[in-house]
Amino acid sequence: xxxDRAKKRILLIEPSLMVSKGFASLLDDAIGYQLVATSSNVSxxxxxxxxxxxxxxxxNPSIMSFQHRTSIRSFMNIPSEVALVALVYTFVDEWIMxxxxxxxxxxxxxxxxxxxxxxxxxxxxxxxxxxxxxxxERENEILxxxxxxxxxxxxxxxxxxxxxxxxxxxxxxxxxxxxxxVSGLTVYALLNNLITYEDIE
Amino acid sequence: xxxxxxxxxxxxxxxxxxxxxxxLIHVNYRNLAVLSRLGISxxxxxxxxxxVCKRHxxxxxxLLLICNVLLDTDMIPAEEQIAxxxxxxxxxxxxxxxxxxxxxxxxxxxxxxxRLVEACNETHGKALNRFFNEYxxxxxxxxxxxxxxxxPYIMQLLNAPKKSKFSIRQYKDRHANIEVKLTDLKNIIIKxxxxxxxxxxxxxxxxxxxxxxxxxNRHTLIEEKLLVPSVILIEQNISLx
Numbered sequence: 480x481x482x483d484r485a486k487k488r489i490l491l492i493e494p495s496l497m498v499s500k501g502f503a504s505l506l507d508d509a510i511g512y513q514l515v516a517t518s519s520n521v522s523x524x525x526x527x528x529x530x531x532x533x534x535x536x537x538x539n540p541s542i543m544s545f546q547h548r549t550s551i552r553s554f555m556n557i558p559s560e561v562a563l564v565a566l567v568y569t570f571v572d573e574w575i576m577x578x579x580x581x582x583x584x585x586x587x588x589x590x591x592x593x594x595x596x597x598x599x600x601x602x603x604x605x606x607x608x609x610x611x612x613x614x615x616e617r618e619n620e621i622l623x624x625x626x627x628x629x630x631x632x633x634x635x636x637x638x639x640x641x642x643x644x645x646x647x648x649x650x651x652x653x654x655x656x657x658x659x660x661v662s663g664l665t666v667y668a669l670l671n672n673l674i675t676y677e678d679i680e
Numbered sequence: 681x682x683x684x685x686x687x688x689x690x691x692x693x694x695x696x697x698x699x700x701x702x703x704l705i706h707v708n709y710r711n712l713a714v715l716s717r718l719g720i721s722x723x724x725x726x727x728x729x730x731x732v733c734k735r736h737x738x739x740x741x742x743l744l745l746i747c748n749v750l751l752d753t754d755m756i757p758a759e760e761q762i763a764x765x766x767x768x769x770x771x772x773x774x775x776x777x778x779x780x781x782x783x784x785x786x787x788x789x790x791x792x793x794x795r796l797v798e799a800c801n802e803t804h805g806k807a808l809n810r811f812f813n814e815y816x817x818x819x820x821x822x823x824x825x826x827x828x829x830x831x832p833y834i835m836q837l838l839n840a841p842k843k844s845k846f847s848i849r850q851y852k853d854r855h856a857n858i859e860v861k862l863t864d865l866k867n868i869i870i871k872x873x874x875x876x877x878x879x880x881x882x883x884x885x886x887x888x889x890x891x892x893x894x895x896x897n898r899h900t901l902i903e904e905k906l907l908v909p910s911v912i913l914i915e916q917n918i919s920l921x
Contacts, residue, residue: 520754656867662814663864669807670872676803 487596490533491517492524493566494542498585502537502566505589512596524555535562535596537583540571551578562599612655621648623673626665694751695744697730704729704747711747713895717776718743718769739766746773749905750898762910767838770907771831777899778823785892786816792885796869799878808868815861822858826851834911841918848911862893 489512493499499517506514515531518524521542528536536557543551552563565576568585576582581595614622624634631649635642658664668674695704701724704711715722724732733740742765749755793812797805830851833844866889869882 520752522753657871658864658867659860660864662811663861663868666807666811666864666868667872670804670868670874676806 486511486513487534488513488515488532489535489537490515490527490531491566492519492521492536492538492542493517494519494539498539498566498568505592509589509593512593521555524557528557528561533561535564535599537564537566538579539566540575541567541569551575564596564599614652614655618648618652618655619671619673621645622652622664622668625649625652626661626668626674627678695729695747697733697740697744698728701727701729701732708747708751710750710898713777713780714743714746714750714773717773717780718746719772719776739769742766742769742773745906746902749901753898753901755905757905757909759909759913762906763913765906765910767834767907767910767914770902770910771834774899774903774907775827775831777895778827781823781892781896782820785888785895786819789885789888789892790816792881792888796873796878796881796885799876799881800873801876804873808873811861811868812865815858815865818861819858834907837911837914837918841914841921847915848908851908858896859893862889862896865889866893 489506491499491502491514493502496519499519503514503517506512512535515533516527518527521538524536527533538551540551543554551557552559557563562580563578565571565579565582566585567576567582580599583592583595587595620638621634624637629637631642631645634645638645652664653659656664656667658667665674665679669676669679695707701715701720705715718736718738720732720736720738727735729743730740733743741761745757745761745765749757790812793808797809799805800808829846830848833846834848837844866886869886869889873882
């Protein structure tokens with residue numbers, strides 16, 4: 480599909496082929512929006528978000544069962560800068576609807592759809608956020624301690640910070656690097672000269 | 681990913697007993713692995729799925745069920761489909777997958793990794809090697825647990841049904857997570873090994889890691905959607921009688 484940088488990118492998760500084709504054709508000549516990918520189920524949503532970098536995910540809530548009552552956004556790990564929009568054609572509980580930034584229905588025409596999408600409040604721009612994903616100096620120091628086997632308490636005492644702060648640093652390290660295991664982080668630390676091989680032998 | 685309690689709208693059978701076996705592979709090449717793991721070899725000419733299955737004593741419903749789960753990862757098989765599953769054939773399928781991981785996939789990855797280690801600076805190579813060995817051991821012990829404890833328990837259940845302290849639900853709980861380190865390894869290779877003219881080699885290794893991950897994920901789906909529910913049914917029957 481052709482990429483137009485000025486247009487907001489939409490990812491559609493909709494089980495019905497008829498509805499998703501209809502939605503695609505309504506969006507086709509809509510100003511300011513373009514459909515970048517569609518899927519009939521949620522199993523590949525992570526992959527689709529990473530590869531298509533949508534600004535908006537339009538999602539039919541009926542394809543999820545809500546027995547756990549968890550937040551849709553956190554359950555499917557949708558980044559906070561991506562807007563979440565519902566596409567509904569039956570009655571859906573209000574507590575579910577409250578989780579969406581906007582609600583589209585199958586009866587909406589093109590103007591209504593565009594108006595609703597325009598009404599979404601932008602929290603952060605996804606392209607601005609990618610900066611500064613390198614580990615900070617402090618995070619590198621903490622990481623060095625982690626891979627040398629120090630406990631959170633020891634790290635906190637050494638750096639005069641609270642255990643809570645240590646945990647926040649550790650979460651950010653994992654988020655930025657995409658490495659969760661301590662042994663994986665050890666390799667990272669070695670490759671970045673934060674420790675020497677002798678430190679871990 | 682397998683925890684998603686979703687259901688699919690696709691209720692039509694994507695594969696049927698009357699289609700040509702060759703088409704089954706053209707529709708989804710991942711089915712190649714299903715055939716070989718169920719003991720069906722290539723060269724079946726124009727024969728249908730049903731004919732080939734009969735010839736190899738493979739339950740055609742099971743074959744189609746596995747193919748459907750692999751194609752539509754959200755699919756949840758109906759209870760009557762699960763009840764009809766020949767559990768020993770499911771186990772054979774899973775065991776053959778394990779053999780493939782141990783004898784083909786992991787050794788192939790190891791060869792490429794060794795070449796990358798060779799090309800890296802010494803410390804980096806040592807660290808990478810050490811990490812991969814740790815990961816490989818984890819996978820091997822996970823597979824060994826299933827081969828030596830879980831599968832024999834189920835076979836015992838099939839041959840001489842009696843109550844036991846072990847239950848398949850425990851296995852469900854202790855289903856170890858071997859995905860984390862694989863993701864870590866991919867990130868290390870993609871992001872953090874410094875530029876060193878090993879791009880082609882890295883690509884090749886990464887493709888194998890992605891394929892391996894994909895195969896493991898789908899393997900887990902078969903365990904969770906077919907094996908565990910069908911053993912739960914058997915356990916329930918035993919405790920009722």
